[in-house]
Amino acid sequence: MTKALKISFIILIFTTFTFFAGCSDSATPKTQEKIRLAEVTHSIFYTPLYVAIEKGFFKEQGLEVELFNANGGDKTMTALVSGSADIILVGTETTIYVYSQNPKDPAINFAQLTQTDGSFLVSRKPIDFFKWDMLKGKVLLGQRKGGMPEMVSEYVQVKQGIRPKVDNTIIQNVDFANLGTAFVSGTGDFVQLFEPVASKIEAEGKGYVVASFGKDSGKLPYTVFITRQSMINQSPEKVQKFTNAIYKAQQWVENHTIEEIADVIQPQFQDLDRKIMLRVLDRYRSQGSWATDPIIDEAEYHNLERVMENAGELKSKAPYEKIVNTDFARKAMR
Missing domain, CATH: 3.40.190.10 (Periplasmic binding protein-like II)
Structure with missing residues (x-):
């Protein structure tokens, strides 16, 4: 719909x-x-x-x-x-x-x-010095179209010189509640997650928080x-x-x-x-x-x-x- x-x-x-x-x-x-x-x-x-x-x-x-x-x-x-x-x-x-x-x-x-924004970018591998252009050519497990988390994600990417869905692939057909599970199961190179899911995955060593959408999108x-x-x-x-x-x-x-x-x-x-x-x-x-x-x-x-x-x-x-x-x-x- x-x-x-x-x-x-x-x-x-x-x-x-x-x-x-x-x-x-x-x-x-x-x-x-x-x-x-x-x-x-x-x-x-x-x-x-x-x-x-x-x-x-x-x-x-x-x-x-x-x-x-x-x-x-x-x-x-x-x-x-x-x-x-x-x-x-x-x-x-x-x-x-x-x-x-x-x-x-x-x-x-x-x-x-x-x-x-309250979401964080989680990487499959640890990145000591993350830069947003690292999303180019990658698959991002994102949020639903029209929702604020996804809009903030795309806004941050554009500010950083990235063309969302052109310079990268954004998957948007996974339910909010299943994003963490999908990522741990092998979907995507990066995922946009809220807490405490992001920290739980990080504590399990199955993902690593590398950036904050809230810091880079403004109030x-x-x-x-x-x-x-x-x-x-x-x-x-x-x-x-x-x-x-x-x-x-x-x-x-x-x-x-x-x-x-x-x-x-x-x-x-x-x-x-x-x-x-x-x-x-x-x-x-x-x-x-x-x-x-x-x-x-x-x-x-x-x-x-x-x-x-x-x-x-x-x-x-x-x-x-x-x-x-x-x-x-x-x-x-x-």
Whole structure:
């Protein structure tokens, strides 16, 4: 299914459920401050969110957050517009795709969590002094077309004088969850992976992290919290309380060691070796992946547009002020 058809399908679902979702919100007793939160995947990349959960920052705001993994950008946005999620954590690009369909109840970005790409380039062999032009003539096991990781990969390559899919081969038909397994099984010379998969493969001696896409692509609103305009209109206090908790978690992460952070988020990753967890946390902190406040910066938003334009995925622009609301973030910081 093409990206356009997927988005059209999402909008169709949205149109069908808007009325009923609105009724559901109004019928919910005010004493039950529940938030259904869908995340695009479960990753240490989203550490401040898990800190907010484990440290009880949502509970302090009178919120009960029900977190679930939607497993993919399209599924995550579908969860929002169908009414099965109140808030979602996913890339800003999804709201741009939806905005292009002129929805009656647009998806609004209201709080930023990560400000860089969170993926790494993993090589089959160790490379002491990696240069991006080493991708020329090679096979890269990449991410899905239209998704932010793949767009960032192509953006970085172009900046380094590489013509993606011309100077190299990019495989894009492997599911996100199976990328690490496919690489270990022998597919590709390089693979683009998120943590902790990259570090797990490295610890097993089956691959080696040689570069960071986040360092070389610049800051952008990579992963943000999004809700429907109708929820902002009907339950602004919920959105504010949610943002307050996220900001408190961001500040907590900023002011604590990776060892202390690991202690807090361990329940979210019970099967992950502590040494690997510390390595992952150190990588994300060292490259400034976690936003220290929830404001979605306009300059970073325009950098996102450049990344999408480079990939040929920005068919029409969505004005910043139409899909971004910084009121809750600014109030939380006050």
